[in-house]
Amino acid sequence: MPRPGPSPSSSSVAFLGGFLITGTVGGADASSTPDEVTALLGEDFAESGDRKQRLRSYEIVEFAWQRVSPQDPWDGVHVMAQAHRLEVPVLVDDLADHLRRAGFPLVEAAPDGLGCRRFVREDSRTGLLADEDTGAVLKVSSPTWFGTGPRYAEPAWSRAAGKSWADHLVALDPGERERWAVRRQPGSEEERARWWWFLLVACRQRIPAGPDGERERWAKLTLWLIGKCRTAGVLDRTEAALQIAGGSLLPPDETVRMCLDAIPVSRADVATRDTTPYAPEHLVAINRSRQAKALSLAARSQLRRGVRDPALRAEVEAWLDLRRTLM
Known part of the structure; x- marks a missing residue:
């Protein structure tokens, strides 16, 4: 990977372009464990953290992990290339041209x-930040925390409104919720999509963390809103399953079954880094592999909650055996 000192611009462009296309650095991505990153990138790194957080730096590249307690495994948070540390800056226009020629254009x-x-x-x-004045690339990160579409648009409603609506909705029965939505939802399709996502975010923030009597009510409301977001086109099947698994909104066995059902390809046919080049003509297969990876990792989190069906557990483990080779 490029070093912070003088570096040919073409080498840095190729490195950052590869990261943006694949979401990986030297084969390691945001889901890789500390040991896996060491095996792929070596032991020449600096590391800091405590029992619950861990940050590792390979020159311009950083990996971050977190865990709930010292007894839990490390879960990846992000991998980031701090391009501003390069002595020879990479210009976003040069990087965009490189990616366009490769068939993987950037979207602003x-x-x-x-x-x-x-x-x-x-x-x-993956996401990229560039200096507005100079055009120099500042950092590339995965997973990105920004993007396009309703989920990333600036909310048109206040936090207080979201909290008030969520508190009102959780007290309604299903029929009353539907009638409330008919009266309240915006008229335009685009605005309606933003509104449903805004309500889902407001509701997720209200779900109690512990297993108290209130959690079930909020979980049911969240599931209803996830369904509305799917109908509005804000979430697809994979993203809806990830929302449900991430919030542990259903029992573990049901959640795992849902995640496995949402995987769009079989284990026998899934694209892997060993079989499929990162090329535009393979993008459908690549994205199905990425969906399989995300869903199997979401299912893994449910195994920790306690999955009773041995067949479900075995199928998740079989997918996890493929994880390091999935795209």
Whole structure:
């Protein structure tokens, strides 16, 4: 990988372009464990953290992990290339040209309002920040925290409104919720999609963390809103399953079954890094592999909650055996 010192621009462009296309650095991605990253990138790194957080730096590249307690495994948070540390800056126009020629063009998202332009490759869940004045690439990260579409648009409603609506909705029965939505939802399709996502975010923030009597009511409301987001086109089947698994909104066995059912390809046919080049003509297969990886990792989190069906557990383990080779 490029070093912080003088570096040929073409080498840095190729490195950052590869990261944006694949979401990986040297084969390691945001789901890789610390041991897996060491095996792929070596032991020449600096590391800091405590029992619950861990940050590792390979020159310009950083990996971050977290865990709930010292007894839990490390879960990846992000991998990030700090391109601003390069002595020879990479210009976003040069990088965009490189990716366009490769068949993986960047898409510009709304600026952050703080002097940065933002670009994404949504299939690989990578994002890029560039200096608004100089055009120099500042960092590339995966998974990205910004993007295009309703989920990343600036809310048109206040936090207080979201909290008030969520508190009102959780007290209604299913029929009353539907009638409330008919009266309240915006008329335009685009605005309606933003509104449903806004309500889902407001509701997720209200779900109690512990297993108390209130959690079931909020979980049911969240499931209803996830369904509405699917209908509005804000979430697809994979993303809806990830929302449900991430919030542990259903029992473990049911959640795992849902995740496995949402995987769009069989284990026998799934594209892997060993079999499928990162090329535009393979993008459908690549994205199915990425969906399989995300869903199997979501199912893994449910195994920790306690899955009773041995067949479900075995199928998740079989997918996890493929994880390191999935795209």
